[in-house]
Amino acid sequence: xxxxxxxxxxxxxxxxxxxxxxxxxxxxxxxxxxxxxxxxxxxxxxxxxxxxxxxxxxxxxxxxxxxxxxxxxxxxxxxxxxxxxxxxxxxxxxxxxxxxxxxxxxxxxxxxxxxxxxxxxxxxxxxxxxxxxxxxxxxxxxxxxxxxxxxxxxxxxxxxxxxxxxxxxxxxxxxxxxxxxxxxxxxxxxxxxxxxxxxxxxxxxxxxxxxxxxxxxxxxxxxxxxxxxxxxxxxxxxxxxxxxx
Amino acid sequence: xxxxxxxxxxxxxxxxxxxxxxxxxxxxxxxxxxxxxxxxxxxxxxxxxxxxxxxxxxxxxxxxxxxxxxxxxxxxxxxxxxxxxxxxxxxxxxxxxxxxxxxxxxxxxxxxxxxxxxxxxxxxxxxxxxxxxxxxxxxxxxxxxxxxxxxxxxxxxxxxxxxxxxxxxxxxxxxxxxxxxxxxxxxxxxxxxxxxxxxxxxxxxxxxxxxxxxxxxxxxxxxxxxxxxxxxxxxxxxxxxxxxxxxxxxxxxxxxxxxxxxxxxxxxxxxxxxxxxxxxxxxxxxxxxxxxxxxxxxxxxxxxxxxxxxxxxxxxxxxxxxxxxxxxxxxxxxxxxxxxxxxxxxxxxxxxxxxxxxxxxxxxxxxxxxxxxxxxxxxxxxxxxxxxxxxxxxxxxxxxxxxxxxxxxxxxxxxxxxxxxxxxxxxxxxxxxxxxxxxxxxxxxxxxxxxxxxxxxxxxxxxxxxxxxxx
Numbered sequence: 022x023x024x025x026x027x028x029x030x031x032x033x034x035x036x037x038x039x040x041x042x043x044x045x046x047x048x049x050x051x052x053x054x055x056x057x058x059x060x061x062x063x064x065x066x067x068x069x070x071x072x073x074x075x076x077x078x079x080x081x082x083x084x085x086x087x088x089x090x091x092x093x094x095x096x097x098x099x100x101x102x103x104x105x106x107x108x109x110x111x112x113x114x115x116x117x118x119x120x121x122x123x124x125x126x127x128x129x130x131x132x133x134x135x136x137x138x139x140x141x142x143x144x145x146x147x148x149x150x151x152x153x154x155x156x157x158x159x160x161x162x163x164x165x166x167x168x169x170x171x172x173x174x175x176x177x178x179x180x181x182x183x184x185x186x187x188x189x190x191x192x193x194x195x196x197x198x199x200x201x202x203x204x205x206x207x208x209x210x211x212x213x214x215x216x217x218x219x220x221x222x223x224x225x226x227x228x229x230x231x232x233x234x235x236x237x238x239x240x241x242x243x244x245x246x247x248x249x250x251x252x253x254x255x256x257x258x259x260x261x262x263x264x265x266x
Numbered sequence: 267x268x269x270x271x272x273x274x275x276x277x278x279x280x281x282x283x284x285x286x287x288x289x290x291x292x293x294x295x296x297x298x299x300x301x302x303x304x305x306x307x308x309x310x311x312x313x314x315x316x317x318x319x320x321x322x323x324x325x326x327x328x329x330x331x332x333x334x335x336x337x338x339x340x341x342x343x344x345x346x347x348x349x350x351x352x353x354x355x356x357x358x359x360x361x362x363x364x365x366x367x368x369x370x371x372x373x374x375x376x377x378x379x380x381x382x383x384x385x386x387x388x389x390x391x392x393x394x395x396x397x398x399x400x401x402x403x404x405x406x407x408x409x410x411x412x413x414x415x416x417x418x419x420x421x422x423x424x425x426x427x428x429x430x431x432x433x434x435x436x437x438x439x440x441x442x443x444x445x446x447x448x449x450x451x452x453x454x455x456x457x458x459x460x461x462x463x464x465x466x467x468x469x470x471x472x473x474x475x476x477x478x479x480x481x482x483x484x485x486x487x488x489x490x491x492x493x494x495x496x497x498x499x500x501x502x503x504x505x506x507x508x509x510x511x512x513x514x515x516x517x518x519x520x521x522x523x524x525x526x527x528x529x530x531x532x533x534x535x536x537x538x539x540x541x542x543x544x545x546x547x548x549x550x551x552x553x554x555x556x557x558x559x560x561x562x563x564x565x566x567x568x569x570x571x572x573x574x575x576x577x578x579x580x581x582x583x584x585x586x587x588x589x590x591x592x593x594x595x596x597x598x599x600x601x602x603x604x605x606x607x608x609x610x611x612x613x614x615x616x617x618x619x620x621x622x623x624x625x626x627x628x629x630x631x632x633x634x635x636x637x638x639x640x641x642x643x644x645x646x647x648x649x650x651x652x653x654x655x656x657x658x659x660x661x662x663x664x665x666x667x668x669x670x671x672x673x674x675x676x677x678x679x680x681x682x683x684x685x686x687x688x689x690x691x692x693x694x695x696x697x698x699x700x701x702x703x704x705x706x707x708x709x710x711x712x713x714x715x716x717x718x719x720x721x722x723x724x725x726x727x728x729x730x731x732x733x734x735x736x737x
Contacts, residue, residue, distance in 0.1 A: 022362070023561075025340065028352040031565055032333045032507070038569035045327035047512040048320060048519055079532070141547045152549065153497075157463060173533040182547035186496040190489060208533075212518035215539075219479045219514065227545045228495065231537035236489040239529070240405035240421060242292070242428050243299055244447035249404055249455055250462075251489025251536070 054217040061210055062202075069201040072171040073259060076204065079174030083234030084247065085255045092262040093122045096198055099258050100124075100163060101131035103196060107254075109160035113192065116140045116183030120165050120198065121264035135163075140183045156185065162192035162252070165264075166199035167229075168214065169257070172207045175233040176257065179226035186228055195232075195252040200260045272600050276623035279598040289425050293595050296424045300586040303530025304637070311532075317523050322640040324516045325577035329568060335477040335510050336559070342480025346542030348555040355562060356386035362558050363388060363469070363502055367397045370500050370554065372466035376458075378484065378491040379403035380471025381419060381580055382504045382560055385602045385615065388469070399469070400461045402490040404454050411438045417596030417604065419582040420528050425595055458490075468494030468552065472505035473579070474520060475557070476539075478513040482557060484538045485524060487531075491538050501540070501552040506560050508576040520579065527639040528581040563615045571650045575610040577640045584634035584644060590627050599624060606634040606644045613651055622660045625651040664708040686728065689721040696720075 051057045065072060077087045088099045104110065112135045117123035119140075128135040136155055143149050156162070164184065168177035176197050180186045189195050205211060218224040236251030247253045271279065283289055308314045328335055340350045353359035367375065375397055377383065389410070392399040401410040405422035409415065411434050416422030423431070432445035435453060443449050470491060474483040482503050484491035495501050511517055525531040544551030567573050585591045585605030596604035601620065603611040606628060613621045630645040638644070655661045656669070675681050696702045697720035705713045712718065724732075 023352040023354045023358060025350070025352060028354070028559065028561070029333050029336065031354075031561075032336065032568065035565055035568035036330075036333060039573070041330045042326055042574060045323040045330060047324050047327045048515045050513050050515045083532075083535070139549060141549075143549060149549065153463070157459075175533055180548060180551065181545070185549040186492065187550060190492050190496065208518045208522050209515075212515040215479075215514035215518075225479070225541060227541055227543065227548060227551050229539040229541070230492060231533070231539075233531075233533045233535050233537075235535070236487070237535055238404045238451060238488050240403070240408065240423055241426070241431055241447040241450055243296055243421070243424075244428075246447050246451040249451050249488045250402070250458065250493055 051213050051216060054213050054220065057213045058217050061205070061213070065201070065204055065206070069204050072204045072206055073201070075171040075206075076169055076174055079171065080234070080257060081174070083174050084237075085174060085234050085257060088256065088258045090198075090258050090260050093124070093198070093260055093264050094127070096258055096260065097124050097127035097131055100128060100161070100196055101133060103194065103256055104133055104161060107160070107194060109194060110134050111155075111159045112136065112161040112163055113138065113156050113159040113188050114163035115165055115185075115188060119181070119183035120163070124163070133161075138183055138185050138188060142182070152185075153187070156187050157191050159192045161194045161196055162188040162190070163196050163198070164189045166197045166203050166257070168205050168211060169199050169203045170205055170208065170211055170231075173233055175231050176255075177211070178230045178232065180228040180230070181226050186230065189230065189232065190251050193248060193252055194254045194256065195235075196256045196258065197232075198258045198260060198264070200262075200264045202263060271597075276598070276600065276627065279600060280594045280627070283594040283598040288427055288430075289595055290593075292425050292427060293592055296418075296421065297586040297592050300421075300530065300582075304527060304583060304586070305530075307526035307530040307532060311526060314523065314526065317519055318639055318641060321519050321523060322577065324511060324519060325640055328511060328516075329508070329573070329576060332507070332510070332568065335512055336507065338477040339475055339480055339510055342477070343542060343555075343557055346480060346555075348480070348542045348557060351556060351558045353386075353558055353560050353562070359386045359504060359558055359560050359562070360388060360391040362556075363504070364391060364395050364397075366500065366502055366554075366556055367392065367395065367467055370466065372397055372500065374398045374400065374461065374465045375467035375469050376400050376402050376461050376465040376490075376494045376498060377406075377469040378471070378486060378494045379406050379422070380469065380504060381416075381602065382471045382506055383469060384416060385562065386504070386560070388504070397467070400458070400465065402458050402462070402494065403486070403488060404451060407454055407458065408434065411435075415597065415602070418585060419580050419603065419605070419608075421582070425597065462490075462493040462497050465494075465498045466500060468498040468501045470494055470501070470503045472503050472509050472557075473524070474517055475505060475510045476512075476514055476517050477510055480541060481514075481517075482540045483517065484540065485521075485534045485536070486538075487529070487535045489536050492536055495538060495540050495552070496550055499552055500554045500556070501543075502556045502558065503540070504558045504560060506562070506564055508564055508578075523639045524579055524581055527579070527583040527637070563617075567614055571654065572610050572614050572647055574642050575607060575614065575644075575647060577642055578607050578611070579639055581639055583637040583639065584642075587633040587637045589629055589631060589633070594627075599627070606648070607638075607642065610644065610647050610651070618651060618654045618658060619660050621651060622655045625655055664711075668709075683727070686721055686725040690723070693720050
């Protein structure tokens with residue numbers, strides 16, 4: 022087997038033989054991503070309605086549906102409406118600490134069967150299997166959002182305690198809840214935040230998922246088909262009053 | 267088409283592709299649609315051209331410090347509890363994956379589309395070792411059921427009609443279904459959902475890896491990349507060493523142009539940043555994360571003539587615009603990577619011998635350079651390959667002798683002056699109405715598929731001399 026040293030020294034030996042094709046440098050990185058992020062946040066505190074409008078336009082272009090709710094308490098009403106039209110009942114949700122509040126009782130009162138994910142890992146393999154089955158059987162996955170990118174209509178979700186990856190993946194309907202603090206204008210601004218998250222090791226995650234509309238394929242005769250493996254519908258609820266988790 | 271078909275010469279492979287009416291129709295529809303979607307995506311993206319230049323520069327900058335970035339990547343992945351493996355050859359890469367499968371007692375592996383795993387023929391090796399590989403990208407799933415190979419980098423089953431897919435599902439899955447993409451996709455969803463939930467091993471490629479953060483990036487539309495990295499207990503990513511980028515800032519430059527070039531989408535549906543195995547406090551995610559760094563001819567090209575092709579993003583844009591690919595499709599090329607960039611990658615992986623015919627399967631029109639998101643100068647390298655094939659005497663001797671003679675002729679004023687009258691004499695038995703349709707002996711190779719214009723009764727030079735005298 023090739024070792025790390027053998028592998029790298031072969032690369033170095035080849036690199037010594039050439040000066041490259043032309044002078045080149047990587048993209049200039051923000052020297053202080055925290056300061057840049059802070060500036061972006063201040064700017065968006067004023068410009069967020071424009072960013073939200075752009076997000077809506079792009080999100081709808083990729084097949085998403087955007088709703089508005091006055092506050093987190095108003096979210097179960099919107100979710101129940103989505104569920105009713107699709108005759109869906111079983112719902113799995115991020116843990117209340119990750120979602121920003123416990124919507125379970127209100128959802129149950131509206132006829133849904135909500136199941137909140139545990140706040141941390143589950144040691145018992147049998148219980149883990151049961152939870153996975155519950156997520157796989159659910160019709161709706163209710164999650165939060167870390168970033169909503171206006172340029173592309175993309176939702177960014179970090180995995181972590183209380184926010185299992187498959188809640189936004191296995192159920193056919195994904196419903197994501199966000200407020201204006203998640204809004205961001207462009208992909209290049211996302212780059213700044215990703216740099217920042219990685220400086221703060223605590224804020225980074227095992228998986229960061231960018232989700233741009235429902236799962237799709239065009240592998241048979243280039244005919245667009247939705248919901249091949251992931252959700253066939255993605256709904257986003259914008260909450261006017263800031264969610265405090 | 268299996269590798270065995272390489273026993274048939276390229277000319278015949280291309281010929282039968284051109285006689286296949288269904289394939290011709292599928293190719294025209296697909297490539298034309300891809301071209302239009304790509305054009306629209308860039309038309310409404312004013313930053314596109316600048317970002318393409320920047321992406322090109324980032325790739326070159328990365329290669330100039332490749333050792334340093336790789337060390338950074340490796341350290342960051344290991345720090346998070348992932349493991350990195352090094353494979354010089356396809357055999358070594360297969361052995362690494364098989365070893366992981368054996369050690370973890372894996373019985374079934376779900377795979378998201380990965381050209382790197384195609385390149386090392388991983389599926390056959392897994393099967394032989396008693397591990398069932400299941401391709402989960404719909405296109406790859408279809409061609410796995412059909413025991414074929416991908417015919418396009420991003421749309422592997424582009425050559426199949428919906429009727430053919432319905433017949434295939436009927437035969438392989440024992441399901442009688444309508445030839446409707448919607449229905450067929452739903453069947454695949456059900457079949458594959460169960461595999462995702464029960465597989466032990468998730469195998470992926472990698473579109474990018476970020477050195478600064480130790481992140482492996484997967485881009486898919488279907489969500490299978492997320493499935494195979496969330497559900498099985500072990501995740502193995504196989505990646506060519508050139509896929510690395512320095513930072514998250516660099517990554518965003520590539521993500522901004524990749525989908526636009528590949529499918530004409532502004533952004534692919536799922537971009538998944540994987541940063542090691544499951545962390546403390548997480549309900550799910552793999553217990554083990556492995557990255558296999560693959561050489562397979564790439565490292566040699568750092569200082570070789572094909573260096574620029576190490577910048578390739580595998581978006582497939584050059585295939586769609588290539589007049590040759592549009593005529594013959596992916597299988598006729600005979601190797602893992604088809605199309606203009608595929609010829610270069612084939613030479614990189616398999617040596618110049620493998621492309622002695624393919625190096626000529628290009629009109630050098632340059633459409634590929636215009637379409638390439640990082641502006642790889644493919645025609646320049648194809649010409650270099652042709653030179654190499656000639657210099658190493660891999661090309662047939664007839665070809666070498668004829669072109670050498672032509673070179674001598676074109677470089678000598680006197681020889682050139684006399685070539686006109688001599689050619690007029692020699693062509694007499696073959697020229698009809700100013701055109702030569704068939705040449706004798708081995709020259710016939712030239713006129714097999716094209717006509718040769720006959721030498722004019724008076725050459726330009728002869729007429730010019732006449733005019734000078736007349737004035």
